[in-house]
Amino acid sequence: xxxxxxxxxxxxxxxxxxxxxxxxxxxxxxxxxxxxxxxxxxxxxxxxxxxxxxxxxxxxxxxxxxxxxxxxxxxxxxxxxxxxxxxxxxxxxxxxxxxxxxxxxxxxxxxxxxxxxxxxxxxxxxxxxxxxxxxxxxxxxxxxxx
Amino acid sequence: xxxxxxxxxxxxxxxxxxxxxxxxxxxxxxxxxxxxxxxxxxxxxxxxxxxxxxxxxxxxxxxxxxxxxxxxxxxxxxxxxxxxxxxxxxxxxxxxxxxxxxxxxxxxxxxxxxxxxxxxxxxxxxxxxxxxxxxxxxxxxxxxxxxxxxxxxxxxxxxxxxxxxxxxxxxxxxxxxxxxxxxxxxxxxxxxxxxxxxxxxxxxxxxxxxxxxxxxxxxxxxxxxxxxxxxxxxxxxxxxxxxxxxxxxxxxxxxxxxxxxxxxxxxxxxxxxxxxxxxxxxxxxxxxxxxxxxxxxxxxxxxxxxxxxxxxxxxxxxxxxxxxxxxxxxxxxxxxxxxxxxxxxxxxxxxxxxxxxxxxxxxxxxxxxxxxxxxxxxxxxxxxxxxxxxxxxxxxxxxxxxxxxxxxxxxxxxxxxxxxxxxxxxxxxxxxxxxxxxxxxxxxxxxxxxxxxxxxxxxxxxxxxxxxxxxxxx
Numbered sequence: 262x263x264x265x266x267x268x269x270x271x272x273x274x275x276x277x278x279x280x281x282x283x284x285x286x287x288x289x290x291x292x293x294x295x296x297x298x299x300x301x302x303x304x305x306x307x308x309x310x311x312x313x314x315x316x317x318x319x320x321x322x323x324x325x326x327x328x329x330x331x332x333x334x335x336x337x338x339x340x341x342x343x344x345x346x347x348x349x350x351x352x353x354x355x356x357x358x359x360x361x362x363x364x365x366x367x368x369x370x371x372x373x374x375x376x377x378x379x380x381x382x383x384x385x386x387x388x389x390x391x392x393x394x395x396x397x398x399x400x401x402x403x404x405x406x407x
Numbered sequence: 408x409x410x411x412x413x414x415x416x417x418x419x420x421x422x423x424x425x426x427x428x429x430x431x432x433x434x435x436x437x438x439x440x441x442x443x444x445x446x447x448x449x450x451x452x453x454x455x456x457x458x459x460x461x462x463x464x465x466x467x468x469x470x471x472x473x474x475x476x477x478x479x480x481x482x483x484x485x486x487x488x489x490x491x492x493x494x495x496x497x498x499x500x501x502x503x504x505x506x507x508x509x510x511x512x513x514x515x516x517x518x519x520x521x522x523x524x525x526x527x528x529x530x531x532x533x534x535x536x537x538x539x540x541x542x543x544x545x546x547x548x549x550x551x552x553x554x555x556x557x558x559x560x561x562x563x564x565x566x567x568x569x570x571x572x573x574x575x576x577x578x579x580x581x582x583x584x585x586x587x588x589x590x591x592x593x594x595x596x597x598x599x600x601x602x603x604x605x606x607x608x609x610x611x612x613x614x615x616x617x618x619x620x621x622x623x624x625x626x627x628x629x630x631x632x633x634x635x636x637x638x639x640x641x642x643x644x645x646x647x648x649x650x651x652x653x654x655x656x657x658x659x660x661x662x663x664x665x666x667x668x669x670x671x672x673x674x675x676x677x678x679x680x681x682x683x684x685x686x687x688x689x690x691x692x693x694x695x696x697x698x699x700x701x702x703x704x705x706x707x708x709x710x711x712x713x714x715x716x717x718x719x720x721x722x723x724x725x726x727x728x729x730x731x732x733x734x735x736x737x738x739x740x741x742x743x744x745x746x747x748x749x750x751x752x753x754x755x756x757x758x759x760x761x762x763x764x765x766x767x768x769x770x771x772x773x774x775x776x777x778x779x780x781x782x783x784x785x786x787x788x789x790x791x792x793x794x795x796x797x798x799x800x801x802x803x804x805x806x807x808x809x810x811x812x813x814x815x816x817x818x819x820x821x822x823x824x825x826x827x828x829x830x831x832x833x834x835x836x837x838x839x840x841x842x843x844x845x846x847x848x849x850x851x852x853x854x855x856x857x858x859x860x861x862x863x864x865x866x867x868x869x870x871x872x873x874x875x876x877x878x879x880x881x
Contacts, residue, residue, distance in 0.1 A: 307742050364739035371740060371747060395596055401735045403703040403748060404593035407557050407582055 324391040414438040416655030418629040421486025423851025424661035426869040430876035446483030469775040479819040485608025492597040493579035493605035502860040516838030525870035533606040536582035538575035557706035568803035576712040579606035595735040631674040639848035661851040664821030669775035684761025685824040690815040696808040701748040705734035726758030726789025729861035759786035761823040825854040
């Protein structure tokens, strides 16, 4: 059935709106703020009952996000929390990648703060500074020697 | 200098070359030696400052076919003694007798008993820290020079359950301070050891570099070996200042598993197996997630070695596998609160088989080109077997989950490209590394391994070089 000029214009307009809306949504999902929120939520979820002041949390998340490779794929990943693995799969990421990223955040947090060195668990955790990849994965603060 | 007739011209300055030279100079201290090294002299301080071992990227020194595995090595004075992680296990007696025992691969032209005194000598030079109990699988005629590093809680649980299979990993990382070296700090940055604890070219071979009879030609690429009347006479080298010709009574070829065959091919020194069979171990990384047992309380970067999947009749069908228990959070700590250390990173190293389809060639410009389509079926079966049996091996530990991270692209252990053997029709060099077709030409290094066992090769390279030098110079 031939389309009228009016129908065609309407269809094109609707499609354009959907694309624009989708792009806007993607920009929102991949924003740095969203990434930082996910980092902070991940730390909080894995540190139940640990006194982490706001200043420590924001300083850590800012440093972590700033140090992160600016790859869109990784940022899309941060949007996947609410949507589950289906979104991760659409982003081309294996489920294991999400778990690895969570471990990376927690490992960095442990080494970037004095959490492991506090004598009193009631003492608030202080941000010391983000470790480089080398210091983070290459460092072993638990080692015991002869 | 150039134009002089040297007693010895040594190409390359890695394990094979330096251990050969060290022994040669001990037996003939008045020798005149030319040591030719493609890279620069970059000492430990430079390597720490620049966070690299060399100015030269190995990937710029050869070509691989698209999609095939990478090959790593260090171009610089000291070669692999700079970048290695100082893992120093011996081979097992059966590694030397694969054809006789299992009807596969090849026998080496020497057996374990013959190399054992040279293992002892190499271990003394490197001041290896090791566990006496490991003699159960690698018989020893003497003690380790240094006490073993402290094992982790997990290692101790494994060793208690498998006393004949699980041991402290032998290492050339000092467990206590020794002359010129500090004790290991357990940082997993061994290629640029922050404590200068591992045996390296500069803290362990200074006497060779400083020997008055040794002329060191750095930034000088050995391009070809010149022969006349069936013997090697000189090494033709290229440097920024032009070509030089270094004449020697004996030429020692110890570039590496890619560059050594390339030099022979450029020289027109023909043998049908030159460059053929190049391979290295098949490597795979995994992690055991544990219930209630903390890791990482050991005293060095890799604390445990497990032989459960190594020796035995399965080698008629599938490659041996060696397990290394790592004492650092290679893949990160665990995320669960308070269970951060309940994880065990494991590296699986599997024997590969040299294949005719894998080889080093030279391009029209003379640059080395490596073809290695895939690991052998033998190696793949070894890996499959190891992954299938790993849960059983780990039975002494409270494993709640096993994560398979996947293969590691390269072990940095290039081997088998100039294989040794007694039969010239099946080997490029003889049991002392002497070329079957050219006199006064000796090959050292892992290129001459006839097979590719799973154990790290450096200690064996050193022991073979010591043996070869003793027999040829003694």
